[in-house]
Amino acid sequence: MKQVYLAGPFFSNEQVARLKQVERSLAENPQHLAIYSPRLYQEGSSEPNTPEWAREIFEKDMPELTRADVVVDYHGGILDPGTAFEIGAAHVRNKPVIAFHEKAAAINLMLTESVQAYLTDLAARTAYDFEAMAHRAFVGDYI
Numbered sequence: 655m656k657q658v659y660l661a662g663p664f665f666s667n668e669q670v671a672r673l674k675q676v677e678r679s680l681a682e683n684p685q686h687l688a689i690y691s692p693r694l695y696q697e698g699s700s701e702p703n704t705p706e707w708a709r710e711i712f713e714k715d716m717p718e719l720t721r722a723d724v725v726v727d728y729h730g731g732i733l734d735p736g737t738a739f740e741i742g743a744a745h746v747r748n749k750p751v752i753a754f755h756e757k758a759a760a761i762n763l764m765l766t767e768s769v770q771a772y773l774t775d776l777a778a779r780t781a782y783d784f785e786a787m788a789h790r791a792f793v794g795d796y797i
Contacts, residue, residue: 661740662728664693679779690718766792
C-alpha cells in the first residue's frame, strides 16, 4: 500500500472543501492508498496558534512526509508557502510529487519541473496509477 502525504492549504472554507474532495478522490483510487492529510492532525497539547503548537504540528507532519512514498500537492491557483515547502522537502528526499490543480493559473517553473505528474481534473485524480507513476508534464503558462 502506497503511503501518500497530501500537501495543500486549508485556511478558508473553499480550500477545506476542495481538500476534502481531493481526500475523497484519493480514497476512491482503486489502489487503496494510505493517506495522511495534515488538515486532520492539527490538534496538539499546546495552545493553538502559539510557537509551541507550531513546533508540535511541524514535528508531527515532517515524519509523515518522510515516511510517505509519494506527496500529492493540491492548491487552487495560488501556491501556499507551506505547501511549496512540503513540495521542496519531498523533492530533495527524492519522493515523487503528483500535483492536482483544478484552477487554471500560471505556475512557477520550480513547481512544474519538480513534479512527476501534473493533473487538472477529478477523473485523473481518482484514476492515477500510483504504482506506474507515469510522467505527465505541465501544460500551461509559467510565471
